[in-house]
Amino acid sequence: xxxxxxxxxxxxxxxxxxxxxxxxxxxxxxxxxxxxxxxxxxxxxxxxxxxxxxxxxxxxxxxxxxxxxxxxxxxxxxxxxxxxxxxxxxxxxxxxxxxxxxxxxxxxxxxxxxxxxxxxxxxxxxxxxxxxxxxxxxxxxxxxxxxxxxxxxxxxxxxxxxxxxxxxxxxxxxxxxxxxxxxxxxxxxxxxxxxxxxxxxxxxxxxxxxxxxxxxxxxxxxxxxxxxxxxxxxxxxxxxxxxxxxxxxxxxxxxxxxxxxxxxxxxxxxxxxxxxxxxxxxxxxxxxxxxxxxxxxxxxxxxxxxxxxxxxxxxxxxxxxxxxxxxxxxxxxxxxxxxxxxxxxxxxxxxxxxxxxxxxxxxxxxxxxxx
Amino acid sequence: xxxxxxxxxxxxxxxxxxxxxxxxxxxxxxxxxxxxxxxxxxxxxxxxxxxxxxxxxxxxxxxxxxxxxxxxxxxxxxxxxxxxxxxxxxxxxxxxxxxxxxxxxxxxxxxxxxxxxxxxxxxxxxxxxxxxxxxxxxxxxxxxxxxxxxxxxxxxxxxxxxxxxxxxxxxxxxxx
Numbered sequence: 001x002x003x004x005x006x007x008x009x010x011x012x013x014x015x016x017x018x019x020x021x022x023x024x025x026x027x028x029x030x031x032x033x034x035x036x037x038x039x040x041x042x043x044x045x046x047x048x049x050x051x052x053x054x055x056x057x058x059x060x061x062x063x064x065x066x067x068x069x070x071x072x073x074x075x076x077x078x079x080x081x082x083x084x085x086x087x088x089x090x091x092x093x094x095x096x097x098x099x100x101x102x103x104x105x106x107x108x109x110x111x112x113x114x115x116x117x118x119x120x121x122x123x124x125x126x127x128x129x130x131x132x133x134x135x136x137x138x139x140x141x142x143x144x145x146x147x148x149x150x151x152x153x154x155x156x157x158x159x160x161x162x163x164x165x166x167x168x169x170x171x172x173x174x175x176x177x178x179x180x181x182x183x184x185x186x187x188x189x190x191x192x193x194x195x196x197x198x199x200x201x202x203x204x205x206x207x208x209x210x211x212x213x214x215x216x217x218x219x220x221x222x223x224x225x226x227x228x229x230x231x232x233x234x235x236x237x238x239x240x241x242x243x244x245x246x247x248x249x250x251x252x253x254x255x256x257x258x259x260x261x262x263x264x265x266x267x268x269x270x271x272x273x274x275x276x277x278x279x280x281x282x283x284x285x286x287x288x289x290x291x292x293x294x295x296x297x298x299x300x301x302x303x304x305x306x307x308x309x310x311x312x313x314x315x316x317x318x319x320x321x322x323x324x325x326x327x328x329x330x331x332x333x334x335x336x337x338x339x340x341x342x343x344x345x346x347x348x349x350x351x352x353x354x355x356x357x358x359x360x361x362x363x364x365x366x367x368x369x370x371x
Numbered sequence: 372x373x374x375x376x377x378x379x380x381x382x383x384x385x386x387x388x389x390x391x392x393x394x395x396x397x398x399x400x401x402x403x404x405x406x407x408x409x410x411x412x413x414x415x416x417x418x419x420x421x422x423x424x425x426x427x428x429x430x431x432x433x434x435x436x437x438x439x440x441x442x443x444x445x446x447x448x449x450x451x452x453x454x455x456x457x458x459x460x461x462x463x464x465x466x467x468x469x470x471x472x473x474x475x476x477x478x479x480x481x482x483x484x485x486x487x488x489x490x491x492x493x494x495x496x497x498x499x500x501x502x503x504x505x506x507x508x509x510x511x512x513x514x515x516x517x518x519x520x521x522x523x524x525x526x527x528x529x530x531x532x533x534x535x536x537x538x539x540x541x542x543x544x545x546x547x
Contacts, residue, residue: 041518041519042517042518042519042520042521045519045520047529049504049530050529050530050534212426212427212465213426213491213492213493214491214492214493215427215428215429215491215492215493216493228465233465233468234468302400303400303459304400305400305429305430305459305461305472307429314429316429316430316461318430318432318459318461320434322437328437329432329434329435331430331432331433333429333430337496338493338496341492341493341495341496370519371519
């Protein structure tokens with residue numbers, strides 16, 4: 001009697017510890033082999049874009065915090081960049097430097113969560129605890145700056161809500177030598193671990209042409225070996241004043257663009273972020289951080305698309321102004337939204353267990369996907 | 372690097388009537404208005420020609436233009452006559468480092484546009500979102516379903532300016 005095979009549909013999620021939020025993946029299986037993946041999203045949909053139309057421009061800032069809740073500082077950074085471009089205002093140098101410092105600290109914090117949870121997904125629990133221990137230090141730095149640990153409302157249009165705490169520069173300087181050895185520790189513990197490498201190398205290979213065609217950006221694109229970073233290729237704020245490298249995937253453990261490459265780009269980026277923070281702290285100018293904040297934000301009729309390099313990739317805001325105090329339209333180009341759409345392409349032909357490895361490696365945040 | 376105006380003139384030569392107008396004077400960004408049924412041809416040309424190489428679709432965004440005249444019908448229903456929807460395409464060439472913004476305008480009664488998801492796969496989900504939020508139909512889209520709202524949402528398209536919250540969703544009271 002011939003063996004009968006048939007395709008099967010398996011739902012992974014919406015409640016699943018490895019989906020990093022409320023996401024349902026509809027897997028089309030032939031035995032254990034993936035034939036296709038259909039992501040179903042929208043479980044966290046809060047109609048941010050509709051809300052924004054009813055708010056004034058400054059009132060939108062607390063809402064953007066809640067998009068990608070692991071990198072709130074950078075969401076604010078992107079939003080104010082767009083609105084300032086629309087208004088055509090210059091902000092003081094000190095403000096720009098503080099924004100960069102906060103943004104890079106946020107990048108490290110966000111990458112630590114990505115790396116830690118990735119390890120936890122694949123069965124290594126200790127790196128998760130180590131990553132969260134170090135992230136805690138960064139959150140404490142944010143706490144003395146603005147009083148909040150996760151959702152800050154710190155970066156305002158034209159400035160900052162208030163200046164740095166007198167101790168901030170000292171504490172931030174202390175953090176850098178503390179954190180440098182921890183990157184090496186993470187490498188010894190997780191990056192070169194045999195089990196981890198076996199699970200991630202040669203899995204979920206994303207060729208650069210596919211990545212570009214899908215609009216994938218950030219560490220996922222750089223993992224495919226493409227040197228593309230908006231901080232360098234389309235500089236905003238004061239990023240052109242710093243010296244840093246753009247790490248790319250080299251296929252050290254397998255093929256260029258596999259899960260390990262995407263993971264390792266994040267490790268290397270933390271080191272580069274430390275470099276930027278160090279230089280920014282050295283160059284930090286004096287000045288008033290609230291002087292350029294407009295009393296009433298009422299941009300002229302027009303539209304703008306502004307983008308920044310968020311920890312997850314290209315975060316873009318498309319804002320249309322009709323000349324009133326409320327934005328006419330705010331569209332968020334969320335990097336995770338685009339990264340998730342490539343899942344089907346990455347998973348096909350792999351085993352079910354690899355779905356977890358691939359999903360973890362593209363580092364999504366559902367708050368931003370569903371908005 | 373070409374400016375948007377230069378690209379407009381070159382496209383106008385090639386596609387003629389399909390390239391409708393060049394909008395400038397608005398702060399910050401210029402854009403080119405294209406015929407909605409020709410947008411896929413224009414985009415294919417912009418991606419595959421060596422002097423443009425627009426290989427990256429950064430963003431695709433639907434907009435309710437909130438124009439049109441309010442007309443009250445016989446039963447007291449309010450209709451907007453002459454309203455339009457727009458779509459904005461933000462393209463970028465990663466190799467030549469140039470950007471351009473395209474736009475299409477569609478009539479409010481039956482907004483239809485050719486899909487560009489064959490050209491840039493990233494457009495797939497962006498277009499589904501525009502369909503979900505504005506009810507814009509993308510012709511030749513491989514899988515045009517709602518993406519963020521529930522599949523059984525019957526109360527219309529939330530980002531339209533005249534959207535009203537429904538009283539009930541599947542027999543449940545909203546707001547509950």
